Amino acid sequence: MSSLALEYAEYRHSPLGEDEPPRPSVDEFPCDHGGSVQARYTPVDPGNEGIAVGDEVRFAFKQCRQEFEGFGIAIFDDDEEDDIVTINGGVRVVITEFNVPELFGKVASAPAQEGFVMSKALKALKNAEQTVSVGTRVAYSALQIGDGEEVDATDTQFDGVMRARFSTVIPDDEPAIIAKMDGDTETLLVSVATSQEGGESLKVSFEEDGKGYTQTVTEFRGEMDLHCLCSDSGDSIRHTINELAYANTGSDPELGDDFSYTLQLEEPIVIDDFELGFSSGKMLTKASGEDISTVFSISGEQGNVAIQSTGGATWSGSFAEYLDFVID
DSSP: OHHHHHHHHHHHHSOOOTTOOOOOSEEEEEOTTSOEEEEEEEOSSTTOSSOOTTOEEEEEEEEEEEEOEETTEESSOSSGGGGEEEEEEEEEEEEEEEEOOHHHHHHHTSOBOTTOSSBGGGGGOSSOSEEEEEEEEEEEEEEEEESSSSOOTTSEEEEEEEEEEEEEEEOSSHHHHHHTSSSSEEEEEEEEEEEOOTTOEEEEEEEETTEEEEEEEEEEEEEEEEEEEEETTEEEEEEEEEEEEEEEEEEETTTEEEEEEEEEEEEEEEEEETTTTEEEEEEEEEETTEEEEEEEEEETTEEEEEEEETTSOEEEEEHHHHHTOOOO
C-alpha cells in the first residue's frame, strides 16, 4: 500500500502533456483482472512541486483483482492464478518521511532484468554514499483481502494502523551504478521496518465455519533486510529478519475464544531460499504460563523448523510444512 501510494503521488506530480486535460481531484483506475480502485491525493502544501512529509493518499478499492507480489515473493505461491488477490475497502496513507535524492529516480527507472522482479540497476546499491528513506503511516478501514472473484464476509478484514519505513543506499554517480551491474555480488536492495506507535493497533477479523473471529495486534516492531545474491548464473533474494516483536490478543479457531501472547526474536532469522526454507534463527512466544521456542535450521538439502513448549508439546517438520505452503 505504501508503494502504491508513492507511485500515485509521483503520478499526480508528473507534468501534463501538451494535449492532456487537467486531472480530476479523484482518479479511478481499472484493476488488471477486474474491479477498480479510486484514488485521491492531498498534498500538505498544494504549492509543493514534489512529494513532501504530510502528503496524504486515500484509496477506495472496489473488488479490485490484481496480481499482488512483494519483495520477490507472491502472497499465494502456487500457480499464476493464485498470484491474483481481490481487495475491497479503504486505505489512508500519510507520508511521514521522504528523503529521496534526485539520482534515485534514475536508478529506479533503469531497465528491468529479464525474469527478475527487481531492477538490475539495484545491484549497484552497495558501498553507497547517499541514503534513500521513505516512511508512511497506513490506516486500514474495513479493508478486505481474498483470493476469490469477490471478497465477502468470510474474507480477512483489516482495521487499524501500521507504519512502514523503507531505506537503502545508492552510489553517488551513474558510472558507479553501471560498474556494479555485472558479475557476482551480494547487494542490499532495501531495509523494511514495520512498527506501531503508542496506542496504535491493527484489528484482523475473519470467519471460519460460520463463526467470526477477531485478533488485535499491538506494539509491533519488525525490521527485514533484503539482499540480492546476484550472479551471472541467476539471482535470488536473501531475507534477514533482524527485529520482530508484537503482542496479539483475541480469538481463533485453534487458539480459542480468548487468547493472549507476545512474540519476540531471539536470533535473527535468515532465509536464503524461501521455497526450500534454507533458513536459520530463533523466536520465542510467551503465552499464559508457557514459553514456546521456534528454531529454524538447515539439514542437507532440507530446511527444518522445530517447535518446543515448556508445557511439553513439540513439533518438527519442513519449512514448507511450517508455513502450510503447497509447493510443486
